[in-house]
Amino acid sequence: MTTGIVFDETYFWYDSLNQAFPPFQIQPGGNPDRPDIKRRFYNLLQQTGIFKQLTSIEPRVATTDEILRVHSTEYYQSLAEQNLLPAGEGGPGAVFAQGGVEIAKLSAGGALVAVEKVLSGEVNNAYALIRPPGHHAETNRGAGFCIFNNVALAAKHALEIGGFKRVAIVDWDVHHGNGAQEIFWRDPSVLTISIHQHYSFLEEDTGTAQYNGEGEGEGYNINIPLPPGSGDATYESAFNRAIIPALEAFQPDMIIVACGLDAGCYDPLGRMALTPQGFRFMATSIRETAERLCGGRLVMCQEGGYDLASTPYMGLGVIEGLSNITLNLENPFQVFGDSLGYTKTVLPHQEAVIAEAQRQANNIAVSNLAPL
Numbered sequence: 014m015t016t017g018i019v020f021d022e023t024y025f026w027y028d029s030l031n032q033a034f035p036p037f038q039i040q041p042g043g044n045p046d047r048p049d050i051k052r053r054f055y056n057l058l059q060q061t062g063i064f065k066q067l068t069s070i071e072p073r074v075a076t077t078d079e080i081l082r083v084h085s086t087e088y089y090q091s092l093a094e095q096n097l098l099p100a101g102e103g104g105p106g107a108v109f110a111q112g113g114v115e116i117a118k119l120s121a122g123g124a125l126v127a128v129e130k131v132l133s134g135e136v137n138n139a140y141a142l143i144r145p146p147g148h149h150a151e152t153n154r155g156a157g158f159c160i161f162n163n164v165a166l167a168a169k170h171a172l173e174i175g176g177f178k179r180v181a182i183v184d185w186d187v188h189h190g191n192g193a194q195e196i197f198w199r200d201p202s203v204l205t206i207s208i209h210q211h212y213s214f215l216e217e218d219t220g221t222a223q224y225n226g227e228g229e230g231e232g233y234n235i236n237i238p239l240p241p242g243s244g245d246a247t248y249e250s251a252f253n254r255a256i257i258p259a260l261e262a263f264q265p266d267m268i269i270v271a272c273g274l275d276a277g278c279y280d281p282l283g284r285m286a287l288t289p290q291g292f293r294f295m296a297t298s299i300r301e302t303a304e305r306l307c308g309g310r311l312v313m314c315q316e317g318g319y320d321l322a323s324t325p326y327m328g329l330g331v332i333e334g335l336s337n338i339t340l341n342l343e344n345p346f347q348v349f350g351d352s353l354g355y356t357k358t359v360l361p362h363q364e365a366v367i368a369e370a371q372r373q374a375n376n377i378a379v380s381n382l383a384p385l
């Protein structure tokens with residue numbers, strides 16, 4: 014089997030600019046979205062030799078028509094105008110330097126090409142190592158470093174060019190996948206599942222379990238808002254009892270993953286405790302599910318991840334699971350992660366969240382799927 018990898022040097026040139034902190038009593042700077050982190054992930058893949066075992070895929074720029082499948086004309090035009098200025102803002106926490114929108118189009122296009130290569134059979138599955146990320150971007154606004162919703166665009170692309178009826182998005186970034194939830198809120202053709210840290214994104218927290226979709230889309234959005242401190246055992250339980258059963262009931266024609274690495278145990282923007290092994294488990298679990306349900310058709314898109322040292326190693330776990338290649342290397346962050354006792358058990362307050370998600374997954378199974 015072959016795993017594709019989308020990559021382009023200019024992804025590392027996307028600049029979220031310095032953060033300033035009103036009332037300006039401290040020097041601006043310290044933006045956590047540092048390009049170096051994803052570059053070091055790429056470097057680690059090269060250094061370990063696994064990159065050579067993957068199939069390189071060149072991205073392309075997403076067209077206006079493709080972007081307008083998901084985003085509003087008004088938002089798109091506003092970005093085009095701001096792209097000419099020294100700095101633009103797609104929404105809260107989505108500031109970009111001049112020219113950034115062009116790189117965001119190449120990022121979205123990277124997700125689209127990954128879908129195309131999987132559908133053509135040139136690769137079995139693919140990882141899009143793209144920047145900027147996308148999963149917080151909604152129809153009318155960007156947010157949290159995200160300009161275009163790459164996974165939503167990938168899902169729409171798969172429905173369009175694959176002639177598919179159902180696509181599933183699984184988002185394991187530590188922050189809520191609010192973008193796909195909003196975009197597909199009334200759409201039963203895209204099942205959106207987000208497993209994230211409770212209350213981890215913006216003040217209007219729409220990541221709680223009661224947000225299930227509306228109208229024809231009711232029941233096709235599942236949020237799994239885990240308590241801070243959740244680690245490998247809790248995620249594994251949520252996958253086995255809720256996420257995989259939901260996918261099995263939904264029977265997608267393709268699966269798209271919003272692959273944040275910021276639920277890793279050393280991430281400064283999350284308070285979760287996943288180890289590289291936990292990431293490898295999640296990637297393996299979804300790959301095997303895709304192989305069972307939809308000919309292995311699976312694309313993972315890079316989202317968050319904010320620690321210079323550990324994030325690349327969390328990502329290595331994902332690439333091993335996705336490609337089914339085991340490097341058997343000593344992973345320093347596995348050693349550290351294993352020293353955290355609380356990654357190994359499911360506590361009662363975590364269990365309650367998983368039980369609710371399991372109930373919602375069962376509801377998809379009994380709904381017999383709305384005819385599309």
Ligand SMILES: [Zn+2]
Pocket residue numbers: 186187188273275316317318
């Ligand atoms: Zn995140």
